[in-house]
Amino acid sequence: KPIIRVEILPLAEKNLENNDKYPAIDISEINLVQPSIHYTQVSDSGTFSLAWQGEKNGADFLHLAGLHIERAATINTTLKNIRFHLSHFVFADRKGKSFSTGEGKIAAQLRNMDLLLENNLPAEWQAVVSGLDAKDLRLDSLGKKNGSLHLKSAELQELNISSATVLNLQKLASANRSFQITQLSGGYKDADKEFRWYNAAFTRSRNMFMLDSFSYTPSLGKDSFLARQTFQTDYLTLKTGAIRIGPVNLDRYISDNMLIAGTLSINDVVMTDYKDKRLPLRENLVKPLPATMIKNIPLKLSLDSLLLINTNIEYTEVNPKTNSAAIIPVTRLNAKIFPVRNYGLSDTDSLNIQAEAYLLDSVWLRLRVKESYLDSLQGFLMTLRMKPIDLRLLNPMLVPASSVKIVSGYLDTLNLRAVGREFLSFGETQMYYHDLKIKLLKGGDEKKTGSGLLNFIINNFIVKNKNTSRTGTAFYIRNRQRSAINYLLRIALSGISSSVGAKSNRKLLRQYEKEIRQRKLPPVEL
Secondary structure, three states: OOEEEEEEOOOOOOOHHHOOOOOOEEEEEEEEEOOEEEEEEEEOOEEEEEEEEHHHOOOOEEEEEEEEEEEOOEEEEEEEEEEEEEEOEEEEOOOOOEEEOOOOEEEEEEEEEEEEEEOOOOOEEEEEEEEEEEEEEEEEEEOOOOEEEEEEEEEEEEEEEEOOOOOOHHHHHHOOOOOEEEEEEEEEEOOOEEEEEEEEEEEOOOOEEEEOEEEEEEOOOHHHHHHOOOOOOOEEEEEEOOEEEEEEOHHHHHHHOEEEEEEEEEEOOEEEEEEEOOOOOOOOOOOOOHHHHHHOOOOEEEEEEEEEEEEEEEEEEEOOOOOOEEEEEEEEEEEEEEOEEOOOOOOOOEEEEEEEEEEOOOEEEEEEEEEEOOOOOOOEEEEEEEOOEEHHHHHHHHHHHHOEEEEEEEEEEEEEEEEEOOOEEEEEEEEEEEEEEEEEEEOOEEEEEOOHHHHHHHHHHHOOOOEOOOEEEEEEEOOOOOOHHHHHHHHHHHHHHHHHOOOOHHHHHHHHHHHHHHHOOOOOOO
């Protein structure tokens, strides 16, 4: 239990050649058990300090082997090995920021450490961190929102560090071709959000990054979060399984701040999205389409492909007319998005989205979207296909969302093809079905049927009971305050409404031609 206190104060320049205070030293071993070490360095820019209260933990120690100090015009210090186990460690920089291990611990092994002190020159040093194991470390008061970081565990191996590389990431990366970090688990939380990740790892030799799982939740519960909102805002939660990205061009990221990688795969995503549409939309808000969303990412990005594997999404929407919540689950979603790029684009570059999923866990869908990255009209081609189903499976979504219930009906096939742009879309739908009959409800309540006369008129004169050949028109004017997913959904619903007779093909065509003339847009070519 040695107690060591060191305080370095500002001093005038000293000449090492003329100072014989310190002799040359050779010590084969130094072993400090439960040391109490307090170090303070005062300078014009502030005070740097660290304290190690090793006396509080019987496992704490510092072991030095092969200490050699050679003294001439310079002081050259070498250490063959350093081992330590520390807890109750506090570090404070010159700007007042502090870090404390608390009850956590750090165990490390270093080898081949060299320190060179030359007359009136900055110290030069280097070492190899053979291994480092950290457990249960906490860092508070981070950033403007005073966030807290909890590092549950981390293991690091074969890290070469030196005075020349520690502040230069490019040099540090070049000097560490065998470096790896594993078992990196922890979390971050502030007033708005909370992240957690488990067992992240990076291997420098393969330039691969992996983690077992990741989660995001707002710090506030759903009811508390929504109570604070004055505009429509999504309450999102996200959990994933394994994530893998690579190979990553680490050198380009460090030198040019560009993330260039092969494939990013994300497994077993579970996302929930809750929106109360009784609140007003935020004014002057324009939500981007997918290609624009990627181009707006501030970091230069190039991924060969993004894979979503076994994704499950639950979207809940509170209808302002019925005050009912429509829950729309999309399950078993598998998607490939490629290429994901926001720089060095040409006129022929396009973003491709290929996805298959189950709506309401029963209705198979296949979606294809191809969107130009540089088209001034932000044009994209969309195709949608649906397999045969009993249309009554859609009632859990239709009843609370639109107060419509399908009494009977069977879909034989659905194929939609449309061209979308920033402001509008136009296309055609082949939706073949038979034995369709619907019922209007009151307030999204299945127990409250609408007017009997109105239901009779709709089923006998408006909605067609079957369709074996008619092509429907898909036309929709985009609400740019809504998301890209909402836009694609509305295009599909427009084609379906036209196919069943709820909307007139001729009326939609006239409306499309009018919008083209008024906006001075070229006609859509399917």
